[in-house]
Amino acid sequence: MTSVRDASFDFLRRQGMTTVFGNPGSTELPMLADFPGDFTYVLGLQEAVVVGMADGYAQASGRPTLVNLHTAPGVGNAMGAVFNAQANKAPLVITAGQQDRSLMTLQANLTNRDAVRMPHPLVKWSYEPPRAQDVPHALARATHLAALPPRGPVFLSVPMDDWHAEVDEDAVAHATGRSVNGRAGGDPEAIHALARRLAGASNPVLVVGPDVDASGAWDAAVALAERQGLPVWASPAPGGGRIGFPEGHPHFQGILPPAVGPLGQTLESHDLVLVVGASVFSYYPNIPGPLLAPGTELIAITNDPDEAARAPMGDAIVADVRLTLEHLLEHVEQSRRPAPGPRAPVEAPPESDPLSPSAAIAALADVFPPDAIVVLEAPSATLAVRSRLRLSRPGSYFFGAGGGLGFGLSAAVGVQMAQPQRPVVCVVGEGSAQYAIQAFWSAVAYDVPLTVLVLRNQEYSILKWFATLEDVQGAPGLDLPALDVCSVAAGYGMPTRRAGDATELRDLLGQAIVSRRPELVEVAVAPGMALS
Numbered sequence: 001m002t003s004v005r006d007a008s009f010d011f012l013r014r015q016g017m018t019t020v021f022g023n024p025g026s027t028e029l030p031m032l033a034d035f036p037g038d039f040t041y042v043l044g045l046q047e048a049v050v051v052g053m054a055d056g057y058a059q060a061s062g063r064p065t066l067v068n069l070h071t072a073p074g075v076g077n078a079m080g081a082v083f084n085a086q087a088n089k090a091p092l093v094i095t096a097g098q099q100d101r102s103l104m105t106l107q108a109n110l111t112n113r114d115a116v117r118m119p120h121p122l123v124k125w126s127y128e129p130p131r132a133q134d135v136p137h138a139l140a141r142a143t144h145l146a147a148l149p150p151r152g153p154v155f156l157s158v159p160m161d162d163w164h165a166e167v168d169e170d171a172v173a174h175a176t177g178r179s180v181n182g183r184a185g186g187d188p189e190a191i192h193a194l195a196r197r198l199a200g201a202s203n204p205v206l207v208v209g210p211d212v213d214a215s216g217a218w219d220a221a222v223a224l225a226e227r228q229g230l231p232v233w234a235s236p237a238p239g240g241g242r243i244g245f246p247e248g249h250p251h252f253q254g255i256l257p258p259a260v261g262p263l264g265q266t267l268e269s270h271d272l273v274l275v276v277g278a279s280v281f282s283y284y285p286n287i288p289g290p291l292l293a294p295g296t297e298l299i300a301i302t303n304d305p306d307e308a309a310r311a312p313m314g315d316a317i318v319a320d321v322r323l324t325l326e327h328l329l330e331h332v333e334q335s336r337r338p339a340p341g342p343r344a345p346v347e348a349p350p351e352s353d354p355l356s357p358s359a360a361i362a363a364l365a366d367v368f369p370p371d372a373i374v375v376l377e378a379p380s381a382t383l384a385v386r387s388r389l390r391l392s393r394p395g396s397y398f399f400g401a402g403g404g405l406g407f408g409l410s411a412a413v414g415v416q417m418a419q420p421q422r423p424v425v426c427v428v429g430e431g432s433a434q435y436a437i438q439a440f441w442s443a444v445a446y447d448v449p450l451t452v453l454v455l456r457n458q459e460y461s462i463l464k465w466f467a468t469l470e471d472v473q474g475a476p477g478l479d480l481p482a483l484d485v486c487s488v489a490a491g492y493g494m495p496t497r498r499a500g501d502a503t504e505l506r507d508l509l510g511q512a513i514v515s516r517r518p519e520l521v522e523v524a525v526a527p528g529m530a531l532s
């Protein structure tokens with residue numbers, strides 16, 4: 001016999017899930033008792049930050065990641081971050097403590113009265129094992145489900161007395177010793193047909209999305225674009241949490257606009273659109289128009305059956321993106337189509353006081369190391385980051401695909417923990433930083449050598465831009481006067497610096513990036529949306 005706790009930790013150890021993100025309560029202490037020395041517990045001071053850090057860690061490591069929350073209120077605090085994790089397809093195994101089984105029916109304090117229903121509809125699977133001895137098997141099932149395509153968060157509620165229960169060693173060895181591989185290639189017939197459609201098209205175009213990066217398909221996407229002379233667009237920014245193609249590559253044209261009409265217009269000169277590793281499409285805001293021009297056909301490759309089913313136009317192949325592109329490459333010849341012209345170089349931003357957000361990002365671009373990673377949540381500077389950094393290595397960009405603020409700062413801590421050799425820069429608006437402000441404490445407590453660039457424009461600029469677009473006047477709550485992020489971050493122990501102009505910003509960022517300790521650099525920027 002062995003204990004539920006030992007069998008569960010053995011399983012986690014074998015899966016490489018030894019970094020655990022959590023915020024504990026009394027119902028979680030039996031799980032955490034005598035915490036094994038080869039595990040790391042990363043404390044987040046609020047559950048949105050716990051899940052955000054785990055989301056960044058899971059995406060940047062490519063591995064399922066364990067989260068431990070405090071029964072119903074802990075899960076409640078985390079829900080916005082779980083929404084983001086679902087949109088990011090982050091394989092999170094979220095566990096929460098539950099009252100002792102003997103006290104659940106009389107509903108003792110802290111009983112999560114409907115634990116399984118609570119995280120719906122944001123998780124792939126939600127469960128409370130019927131017996132204590134089922135916990136290790138349920139944990140294994142949760143982990144496999146989180147990691148199978150499409151990846152995403154799952155939830156497991158564990159009554160606090162379960163951890164000490166005994167389980168049969170042989171049975172648990174079978175249940176937790178399995179490996180499950182879910183990378184499935186596409187139907188060969190469908191891939192041949194796609195190769196023929198590409199060869200027969202007169203002006204095809206490639207659209208790349210986040211799952212190109214997540215599946216490790218960069219090289220295959222570049223090879224396909226070069227062999228077929230394809231211009232390449234990134235899928236629209238709001239739903240695109242990762243970059244799937246080198247943005248400095250001569251075939252790269254830019255990011256598709258996210259609204260129906262402008263997106264259709266951008267692709268109107270093409271007779272065939274091949275979308276790889278993205279949904280079709282994450283549209284926003286509502287600017288109507290034809291989905292596609294007459295004469296334009298579309299085909300998508302996605303590992304997500306729901307993405308394939310819900311698309312409003314085009315055909316789809318449901319399969320692993322990398323395997324499918326590699327298979328497709330075996331069937332496409334070198335095309336005689338001329339290579340597309342590269343996108344225009346970005347212009348130097350005009351000088352101004354305060355700096356424009358474009359000028360702030362230009363200063364970052366000057367000192368941004370080629371192997372660095374950016375985690376971005378600065379809404380009015382999103383396009384400036386995408387046009388000025390020209391990120392060109394896999395795993396270099398993480399953005400909250402769901403749009404819920406709080407992802408950026410917390411995910412950046414997790415990304416840096418998963419990628420300790422690569423410098424990570426979090427670019428965050430001073431408004432966005434507030435949704436995960438406690439992440440500064442975790443960065444300092446675990447000595448995570450993250451650089452945070454805070455753009456301070458004293459307002460919710462993006463919402464003022466939306467107000468113009470939506471013809472809304474007089475909306476309250478869009479200004480942020482006197483919000484001092486440096487002082488708040490300093491209260492969490494974060495070293496902070498303020499830059500006065502572009503030269504100082506460049507210097508401070510350069511120093512922070514090489515310092516190998518957590519540092520915040522704040523700069524005042526002019527309000528308003530940066531278009532490049």
Ligand SMILES: Cc1ncc(C[n+]2csc(CCOP(=O)(O)OP(=O)(O)O)c2C)c(N)n1
Nearest residue numbers: 379380404405429430431432459460461462
């Ligand atoms: C959890 C959550 N609450 C509210 C919003 C709505 N929202 C979107 S952008 C934004 C403002 C962000 O402000 P800031 O980070 O200062 O960036 P700026 O727009 O000024 O560039 C808000 C409040 C959201 N996306 N998520």
